[in-house]
Amino acid sequence: MRLAVERELQLQQKIEDKTILVVDDEAVIRELCSKVLKGYRVLQAEDGEAALGVLEGERVDVVLTDVMMPRLNGLDLLKAVKDKDPNKAVIIMTGYAEKDIILRALKADADDFISKPINLLQLKTTIEKVLEKLALKEELVHLKRIDQLKTDFLGLISHKLKTPITAISLFIQNLARGLDAPQDPGFQKTLSLILEESRYLGYLIKDLLYYSETVLQEGPxxxxxxxxxxxxxxxxxxxxxxxxxxxxxxxxxxxxxxxxxxxxxxxxxxxxxxxxxxxxxxxxxxxxxxxxxxxxxxxxxxxxxxxxxxxxxxxxxxxxxxxxxxxxxxxxxxxxxxxxxxxxxxxxxxxxxxxxxxxxxxxxxxxxxxxxx
CATH class of the missing domain: 3.30.565.10 (Histidine kinase-like ATPase, C-terminal domain)
Structure with missing residues (x-):
């Protein structure tokens, strides 16, 4: 139960303090959306070209865009955003009857739709739903990346540990068989090599623990x-x-x-x-x-x-x-x-x-x- 609560809190933290870019050629629509989305960081753009300019210089989590706009319309903006960053969330504002537009937006991987005239409660709910889905997607990507890293790391560890362990084993086997005796000229050199490889093995193990504590730990x-x-x-x-x-x-x-x-x-x-x-x-x-x-x-x-x-x-x-x-x-x-x-x-x-x-x-x-x- 406690883990479930902690997970819910982590997801809630991820959807807070997000940036929404509202794109519409009607200033009154942009202002209404901005007021409803109070609590988020809201940016505005009057058309698709202006929106692309904002995206060049700002970190934006969700793009909320109208379809019919001068210079660059919402569907072209959707395509441009997804081409550059497929994981960027884009919500399309459109009318009920515009089925062709909805189909084209779906093919371009729109994340959700808001119908016009805009229901302000629906707008806020849709934004929250998209952000939560985005947070879950990011968490899934993070978990996959960590899993792949652990797999790669285990392979690397196996390779790196093999050399000093093999060397130490061979040295000790030679000593056990009497191939190297204390009176032999190379005896001290053999001991020095064992000591050097043992130190290196200890160094690798220490580094391994350090990486596991610092790198492989999840979370912000x-x-x-x-x-x-x-x-x-x-x-x-x-x-x-x-x-x-x-x-x-x-x-x-x-x-x-x-x-x-x-x-x-x-x-x-x-x-x-x-x-x-x-x-x-x-x-x-x-x-x-x-x-x-x-x-x-x-x-x-x-x-x-x-x-x-x-x-x-x-x-x-x-x-x-x-x-x-x-x-x-x-x-x-x-x-x-x-x-x-x-x-x-x-x-x-x-x-x-x-x-x-x-x-x-x-x-x-x-x-x-x-x-x-």
């Missing part, structure tokens, strides 16, 4: 006010051992006064960690990594610079792809899951931010997280 971001300095320092502390293990000089130059932000602590923490982890992974022993911040009136930047191998220009567009991994030495054995930058960019964008990347082979890489204030 959980926002809270945080100090960005604390999140950056947490990422630095978490990866300080990895940097020291490679003899990398890890330094930070954070602005004295960093404003508080309202973000999802776990997800922005994931972004910072992913950017720093990549810098450590691709910077050779003895190199250097610096972390700094820049604060302006409207944004905050966290900048990661490294002296690593750099990324070829033809690979730069690919690095944010799911499971893609840069392989500078062409070994085919890049460690990790290839998901860090993919989700880092998604999480940054979900906060209205971005990740900027500049790199040149042999000169290192600069990765910048940009967040709005």
């Amino acid at each position: 971001p959980f926002l809270s006010r945080i100090n960005l300095r604390d999140l950056v320092n947490t990422a630095l502390n978490q990866l300080a051992f990895s940097a020291a293990n490679k003899q990398l000089a890890l330094t930070s130059e954070l602005d004295g006064e960093l404003p508080e932000l309202e973000v999802d602590r776990r997800r922005i923490g994931f972004v910072l960690r992913a950017l720093l982890e990549n810098a450590i992974k691709f910077t050779p022993a003895g190199g250097a990594i610096s972390v700094s911040t820049q604060v302006s009136e409207d944004r905050i930047k966290v900048i990661f610079r490294d002296t690593g191998a750099g990324i070829p220009q033809d690979e730069l567009p690919k690095i944010f792809e799911k499971f893609y991994q840069v392989d500078p030495e062409k070994t085919g054995q890049v460690r990790g899951f290839g998901l860090g930058l993919f989700y880092a960019r998604q999480f940054a964008q979900s906060h209205g931010g971005s990740i900027q990347l500049t790199s040149e082979p042999g000169l290192g890489t600069e990765a910048t997280l940009v967040l709005p204030r």
Whole structure:
């Protein structure tokens, strides 16, 4: 019972704070619709061309349009909207007798109809019904995406875990059979290899748990006010051992006064960690990594610079792809899951931010997280 109530509340939250675009060449109709739809964010356009202009610059959830309008009519607008975004909801306002128009609108995938003269109660009910259907459709798409991600992830885990487990098993079998004895010159080297593969296995398992907690969890971001300095320092502390293990000089130059932000602590923490982890992974022993911040009136930047191998220009567009991994030495054995930058960019964008990347082979890489204030 409690789960059903929570689900109903989640659906209700999804249909609130939505934007409706009312398109009609009669100003009085637009105003009447806007008054009935009080509580929603309502935008207006006097014809189809004006509506397309609004859609270019605004996030709109439902388009409510008349059919007969100058320049671009409602059916052409419906087709243009659906061609660009098949999931965008469009409701057609038309008369009872216009059966040909209704058939054409149905073929163009109209989501619902409002008859003229408009019944204002029916209008509000129809909008609510379409928004609820849209929320359910989005939830279904989200569940399918999560299911596919889990399938892909399990396949990747199987592949990634196989190599260190096989190596450790072979090493131990050799020791058990006496093929490597303590007095043999290669004994210590074998132990070192077992230790290295064991650490890597532990690293993969730790990463797997981290991804399951941060990436595979459903639901919207959980926002809270945080100090960005604390999140950056947490990422630095978490990866300080990895940097020291490679003899990398890890330094930070954070602005004295960093404003508080309202973000999802776990997800922005994931972004910072992913950017720093990549810098450590691709910077050779003895190199250097610096972390700094820049604060302006409207944004905050966290900048990661490294002296690593750099990324070829033809690979730069690919690095944010799911499971893609840069392989500078062409070994085919890049460690990790290839998901860090993919989700880092998604999480940054979900906060209205971005990740900027500049790199040149042999000169290192600069990765910048940009967040709005």
